[in-house]
Amino acid sequence: MLVFPNAKLNLGLYVTERRPDGFHWLESVFLPLPWTDALEIVPAPAGQATSITLSGRPIPGDPATNLCLKAYELLRADYPSLPDAQLYLHKMVPIGAGLGGGSADAAFALKAVNDLFSLGLSLEKLESYARRLGSDCAFFIRNQPVLAVERGDVFEEIELLVAGIPCVVVYPNLHISTAEAYGRIVPGPPTHPLREALAQPLETWRDTVSNDFEQALTPAFPVLADIKRQLYTAGAAYASLSGSGSAVYGLWPPGSEPAPLQWPVEFTVWQGRL
Numbered sequence: 001m002l003v004f005p006n007a008k009l010n011l012g013l014y015v016t017e018r019r020p021d022g023f024h025w026l027e028s029v030f031l032p033l034p035w036t037d038a039l040e041i042v043p044a045p046a047g048q049a050t051s052i053t054l055s056g057r058p059i060p061g062d063p064a065t066n067l068c069l070k071a072y073e074l075l076r077a078d079y080p081s082l083p084d085a086q087l088y089l090h091k092m093v094p095i096g097a098g099l100g101g102g103s104a105d106a107a108f109a110l111k112a113v114n115d116l117f118s119l120g121l122s123l124e125k126l127e128s129y130a131r132r133l134g135s136d137c138a139f140f141i142r143n144q145p146v147l148a149v150e151r152g153d154v155f156e157e158i159e160l161l162v163a164g165i166p167c168v169v170v171y172p173n174l175h176i177s178t179a180e181a182y183g184r185i186v187p188g189p190p191t192h193p194l195r196e197a198l199a200q201p202l203e204t205w206r207d208t209v210s211n212d213f214e215q216a217l218t219p220a221f222p223v224l225a226d227i228k229r230q231l232y233t234a235g236a237a238y239a240s241l242s243g244s245g246s247a248v249y250g251l252w253p254p255g256s257e258p259a260p261l262q263w264p265v266e267f268t269v270w271q272g273r274l
């Protein structure tokens, strides 16, 4: 079975409180972004153990710790009759980018195994497995815009008028660790209530919708502010860091087009529509 795990963007992100377990309460809108990896899962030939073959962007760390394998093993612990499998992951979404690529791979692996081996798991059950693999992993099970609260794994419905709008995402080839980024945050309440701010026209978001990680990370990584400035110069109506970075995105009003932009060769740029 071949699936295409997509990335996500965060529209506003407020880290409101540190929890006793070291995690944080947050409030953010998650949006699917059609920038994808490719993941294939097939039953292994007789006598061959479960394995993963990686291609595309190098993933730091031992392949045995890949989140796709972790997802497979998590299900196998509860469904011992699952056969050995071969996983093939072609990585295209940048890593440590705030785009949730690893979490997407894990969530799509859960969904693919459920379909391939007819486990009959409900979306709720798949979400509860996903939560055990990462805070933002559960989002990718339903993979639709939501207001995420608590650890980023509890969702409220939200209506947004962003489908089809032009978007540019710029990854400055800078891997920011999520844990380290959280360590730089001083939690506090949102400057503007997110749901209300996002109900206003796109052009107003610049003054009302922000990402706490941006202020926390920009002093150490000024390139983030440079990219944001360039996106606004190219006509973006709204620009922001995604998640804990380092990808920065711009959104353009419907019907408009980003002005041509020049980026250093080591940057990776995605341009398309939401």
Ligand SMILES: C[C@@](CO)(OP(=O)(O)O)[C@H](O)COP(=O)(O)OP(=O)(O)OC[C@H]1O[C@@H](n2ccc(N)nc2=O)[C@H](O)[C@@H]1O
Pocket: 010, 022, 023, 024, 025, 026, 028, 097, 098, 099, 100, 101, 103, 133, 134, 135, 136, 137, 150, 151, 152, 178, 179, 182, 242, 243, 244, 245
């Ligand atoms: C910041 C966000 C915003 O969407 O996304 P990314 O920038 O990673 O894409 C998420 O909260 C990232 O979720 P995820 O990447 O799944 O994090 P996890 O693997 O669960 O946790 C990695 C580390 O981040 C910190 N962490 C994560 C989530 C949370 N609500 N509070 C935290 O403090 C913890 O230090 C944890 O050890």
Ligand SMILES: Nc1ncnc2c1ncn2[C@@H]1O[C@H](COP(=O)(O)OP(=O)(O)O)[C@@H](O)[C@H]1O
Pocket: 059, 060, 061, 065, 066, 067, 068, 089, 091, 094, 095, 096, 097, 098, 099, 100, 101, 102, 103, 105, 106, 176, 177, 178, 243, 244, 245
């Ligand atoms: N399939 C995977 N894709 C990406 N990263 C993975 C994967 N499996 C495990 N990881 C580990 O997860 C970490 C961050 O993953 P990622 O979701 O891309 O971060 P972020 O959401 O901050 O962009 C990396 O350090 C990487 O080693």
